[in-house]
Amino acid sequence: xxxxxxxxxxxxxxxxxxxxxxxxxxxxxxxxxxxxxxxxxxxxxxxxxxxxxxxxxxxxxxxxxxxxxxxxxxxxxxxxxxxxxxxxxxxxxxxxxxxxxxxxxxxxxx
Amino acid sequence: xxxxxxxxxxxxxxxxxxxxxxxxxxxxxxxxxxxxxxxxxxxxxxxxxxxxxxxxxxxxxxxxxxxxxxxxxxxxxxxxxxxxxxxxxxxxxxxxxxxxxxxxxxxxxxxxxxxxxx
Numbered sequence: 001x002x003x004x005x006x007x008x009x010x011x012x013x014x015x016x017x018x019x020x021x022x023x024x025x026x027x028x029x030x031x032x033x034x035x036x037x038x039x040x041x042x043x044x045x046x047x048x049x050x051x052x053x054x055x056x057x058x059x060x061x062x063x064x065x066x067x068x069x070x071x072x073x074x075x076x077x078x079x080x081x082x083x084x085x086x087x088x089x090x091x092x093x094x095x096x097x098x099x100x101x102x103x104x105x106x107x108x109x110x
Numbered sequence: 111x112x113x114x115x116x117x118x119x120x121x122x123x124x125x126x127x128x129x130x131x132x133x134x135x136x137x138x139x140x141x142x143x144x145x146x147x148x149x150x151x152x153x154x155x156x157x158x159x160x161x162x163x164x165x166x167x168x169x170x171x172x173x174x175x176x177x178x179x180x181x182x183x184x185x186x187x188x189x190x191x192x193x194x195x196x197x198x199x200x201x202x203x204x205x206x207x208x209x210x211x212x213x214x215x216x217x218x219x220x221x222x223x224x225x226x227x228x
Contacts, residue, residue, distance in 0.1 A: 032215065038151070043114075043200055044219040087151050093215045096141070098204070103151040 002027045006090045006101035013108050019077040021104045023064075023090035026071065031094040033057075033066050033073040038087045038103070047075075047088070080108045113137050116201045116220035123191055124228055130187045131223045133201030141165075142184040143202040143217070144176060153200075159184055191227045198222045 007022040025033065032051045036044040048057030053068035062077045073090060085108045090101040116133040123129055135142060143166075144156040157176045158166035164176070173189040184201060204217040 034216070036219075043221040044153075046216065046218065049216065089153070091217075093204075093217070096204075096206070096215055098155075098215075098217050100153045103153070105151070 002031065002092060002094050002097070002099045004090050004092055004099050004101040006088075006104050008102070009087075009105040011104060011106050013080055013106070015082055015108055015110050016079045017108075019075070019080045019084075019106070021075040021088055021090075021106070023073045023075065023101060024071050025073065025090075025092050025099075027092055027094050029094060031092040033064070034091040034093070035062070035064055035073070035075050036089040036091060036100075038089065040086070044089060080106070082108045082110050084108050114201055114203055114218050114220040116199075116223055118223060119221060120224045120226075122226045122228060125191055125193060127191050128187070128189045129191060129225070130185055131199055131201075131225075132183070132185045133220060134183050135201075135203040135218075136182065137203055137205055137218060139203040139205035139218075140181055141204045142178065142181070143200075143204070144184065144186050145200040145202060145219075147198040147200060147222070149197075157184075157186075188225075191225075193227050196225055196227045198224050 003026045034049045035047040037047045038044045048059040050057040050066040056065045064075045087103045087105045089103045114135045141160045143158045146154050159178045162178045175187045178184045201220040
């Protein structure tokens, strides 16, 4: 079947720290992979995506690389800001269906 | 222009009432969804429509009834509201895109409707 597992939060970092949020998936075939971000009081926004193995999605300083060999799509950012505090969701799309992880809350302290 | 818009954003109502949440998308997508997000931020799909036809109907009380008058609209009506229905409800739409050798399906969410049943 298809599923997404992401690290439990909350993750608490100081400003300018390096961020990694782990995401692994199970899927048949060739899924597309996504990261969505949900700021407090808002909906989910597409942050980045990758459609095939070794693709790197990037946006707003965030990056994630589609690793088929490890079935992973870890989210990274070199230097987080207070404004990055949000809940991050890893997701996959396969055969026109979407599967979401449970979300990881990120708190960035000044 | 808002791609997926839903109203109302906030809704406080008493137990036993009936309420509706409306959703519209201007992305030209064929597929629309309703998701429920609980207090722990877990997202659960409730319904999915493709071109006005119901294609996903998860285990949801039959007090919840979606209606799709056309492929750009998907409304959610809830009868006899209960305390446990308090949550955030997200409308979403998805479309298939192609760009050279790359193609895929991407889902876009509305801003959410915060429902509180008292």
